[in-house]
Amino acid sequence: MHEPRTNRNPGGRVSDRKGSTWLLCPACREMLYGRRFARAAKVCPHCGHHAPLTAPERLALLLDENSMRLLDFPIDDADPLAFVDSAPYPDRLRKARQHTGLDEAVVCARGTIGDCPVIVAVMDFRFLGGSLGSAVGEAITRAAETSLRERTPLLLVTASGGARMQEGVLSLMQMVKTSQALGQLDEAGILTVTLVTDPTFGGVAASFATLADVIIAEPGARLGFAGPRVIEQTIRQSLPPGLQTAEFLLEHGIVDAIRPREQLRPTLARILAVATRRARESTAEPGPALRTNPADLPETHPWDNVRTARTLGRPTTVDYLNLITHDFVELHGDRRKSDCKAIVGGLAYLDDIPVIVIGTQKGRTAAELTERNYGMPTPAGYRKAARLMRLAAKLGLPLVTLVDTAGAYPGVEAEMDGQAVAIAENLRLMSSLPVPSVAVITGEGGSGGALALAVTDRVLMCANGMYSVITPEGCAAILWKDAAAAPTAAAALRVDARSLLTQGVVDGVIPEPDGGAHTDHGFAAAALREALTSTIRELMPLDATNLVPRRHARFRRFGVPAPDLLDQEIAERESA
Structure with missing residues (x-):
């Protein structure tokens, strides 16, 4: 029996007599044994396609065992525009919560990776397309503020279609709020890392996702300001094949590295250890x-x-x-x-x-x-x-x-x-x-x-x-x-x-x-x-107050006939 061809994520589930589930890889069309596919972190063993993970699955993949502690940030159910399209916005939120078991499109936690402490915020595309609304922006900002307060690196795992239209321009303001929060971490000297998963578009891509010190992407993950459908409908252009993929972005200097799921935790552990000056x-x-x-x-x-x-x-x-x-x-x-x-x-x-x-x-x-x-x-x-x-x-x-x-x-x-x-x-x-x-x-x-x-x-x-x-x-x-x-x-x-x-x-x-x-x-x-x-x-x-003047003096003296007199002049100027 052949499953109908589709571009969706692995679906078309078929159960054998023992109740084991078989899936169809959307990339190579090979049949996958469900339990083995889950043990492989939902990576196709035939073609390497990385299927989406839920936020809880992502946390389990990245954080050390038994280290996770959820950060309980309050969720605001505000409907500022009383927005209705084919359904009222509150109804959409309620259905998303029932479908995902999550309160919102992001889950925040603290834990360790390779025994290095980290604050992590993981987006879940199942929840209204991982859209950036007020609650998501507030959660990301509070995660960054927790990172700032505790001087702990921040890891952001992105999956989003963009800003949440049902909240109008208020969703746009979340781009500023989250960007400011990462700016504060820059000023404080605290490491930020983004893990880009498929897809990451719109307001998320144009704010906190691309402001991190290190940007890692999963193979094939797409990142861009405008998604293919928006580009096609707005200016009637079709994107060249592979334009917004991780591989294209690596070649064009946007992301730092591409890592398959099995390498994510060890790579992050090395980055965290060096960046936090952990003793070796x-x-x-x-x-x-x-x-x-x-x-x-x-x-x-x-x-x-x-x-x-x-x-x-x-x-x-x-x-x-x-x-x-x-x-x-x-x-x-x-x-x-x-x-x-x-x-x-x-x-x-x-x-x-x-x-x-x-x-x-x-x-x-x-x-x-x-x-x-x-x-x-x-x-x-x-x-x-x-x-x-x-x-x-x-x-x-x-x-x-x-x-x-x-x-x-x-x-x-x-x-x-x-x-x-x-x-x-x-x-x-x-x-x-x-x-x-x-x-x-x-x-x-x-x-x-x-x-x-x-x-x-x-x-x-x-x-x-x-x-x-x-x-x-x-x-x-x-x-x-x-x-x-x-x-x-x-x-x-x-x-x-x-x-x-x-x-x-x-x-x-x-x-x-x-x-x-x-x-x-x-x-x-x-x-x-x-x-x-x-x-x-x-x-x-030596600290900056010693290093920088000495470095300036080192290069200042080249070409001076009497460098000793220049050194004396510089010393007198610094003491004054």
């Missing part, structure tokens, strides 16, 4: 010591550094993250238009220190080099980096940047998208970050594209790295009128670690194995980890 045991062995005296470094020709820094086998940012960090959760996108793959960043533990880490990523194979834009960030990459820097400032986490780029991407699209502005804004932002920050030139440090990630309290450099205002080839072509004079230009520019340490441009040099970091990734990673952890621990006791 240190197990790392000490690595080679950082070099801070130029006399301890061998004299090499700068062109040798250039060639070694560009060696394809050197550890990339992703290699280092795999070797020196734990529980890394990559965050994607600039929340505006795209996700530049030349920039990688997210939350992680560096030894026992929770940090935000950002780095340029070149890749190795031809395909990866192309995908990563050869490590040259676009404006979207710098905007993504800036978003993560602001998150570090909000959560009070140290910032680590790993730089290996020939420079910012110089293409036409980058110029049209404001490449110069994106770099300039990063320079200003990094100068005033209230948290400890360390940058490492791991390979190439090319021009302003590198500097946009290197305005930090300490700037370190791997022994065979290079850092320059322009590539030696570019300098040779302009000034020597011959690109073949690149070795001469490299020597004149003094791009090598020893010269840069002597000039004070870098504060320390990280040892590399004989022959370069590409010969022994383990040695290179141990040296980097030791340099970073020791430097961050040195900076962590």
Whole structure:
């Protein structure tokens, strides 16, 4: 017996003689055994389709066992417009409550995820399409206020068709109320996370759902301001296939990650642990010591550094993250238009220190080099980096940047998208970050594209790295009128670690194995980890009132003939 085809959620239930239920997957049309489907959190084992969950099912999926405590917020049954369409609004509310067993379209609770406390608000699409009315807006706001009062992260699970029309413009006001509540959590430095489920549209998408620090989506979940039917009826346009899906939104920089249901709780647990600076045991062995005296470094020709820094086998940012960090959760996108793959960043533990880490990523194979834009960030990459820097400032986490780029991407699209502005804004932002920050030139440090990630309290450099205002080839072509004079230009520019340490441009040099970091990734990673952890621990006791003036002074002195007199002038100005 074949069930009729339908686009609805799994239905068409068929019971066998033992009373077991079979369902039809709406995506792939395969028959599903009901009990097995429920045990799989309603994910089709054939095609991975994620069927809707109720709010109680969602809470059970996400929160640690026996940790949930419902938050009993009062529900107002007001009918401000005495609204009637095919039925009076109070009748619709009554039927929704009978159908769902819920008081409203959101359920709020406190609990733990991976033993980390969290306040959670879960929307249920079964209740009038998860629409945002006064009661829902009030519940979301009160959940945020509870999070603020208890200084506990807030998790929002969204499922909504938009604002509740039966309440008129009052439903619109809930967008402002909930947005203000998340703004207060931003000011207080409290983490907010959104889990986007299908569908999330309208007033919910255009307010609290997209204001969180981290936005995770389930596979295939749709999010947008106007739903397909509204767009078609309003301006007679049909959406291209997949336009508002999680996969499209990840590629275009709107969501941070897509996670199937089985990975949601562990992912959230890692995010909560790092963001709340939960203690972690240190197990790392000490690595080679950082070099801070130029006399301890061998004299090499700068062109040798250039060639070694560009060696394809050197550890990339992703290699280092795999070797020196734990529980890394990559965050994607600039929340505006795209996700530049030349920039990688997210939350992680560096030894026992929770940090935000950002780095340029070149890749190795031809395909990866192309995908990563050869490590040259676009404006979207710098905007993504800036978003993560602001998150570090909000959560009070140290910032680590790993730089290996020939420079910012110089293409036409980058110029049209404001490449110069994106770099300039990063320079200003990094100068005033209230948290400890360390940058490492791991390979190439090319021009302003590198500097946009290197305005930090300490700037370190791997022994065979290079850092320059322009590539030696570019300098040779302009000034020597011959690109073949690149070795001469490299020597004149003094791009090598020893010269840069002597000039004070870098504060320390990280040892590399004989022959370069590409010969022994383990040695290179141990040296980097030791340099970073020791430097961050040195900076962590300092607060913003110490960090920011010192950082300003560090960069203020470059190019001054008498830096000691400048230091004295700055100190006198600060004391006054």
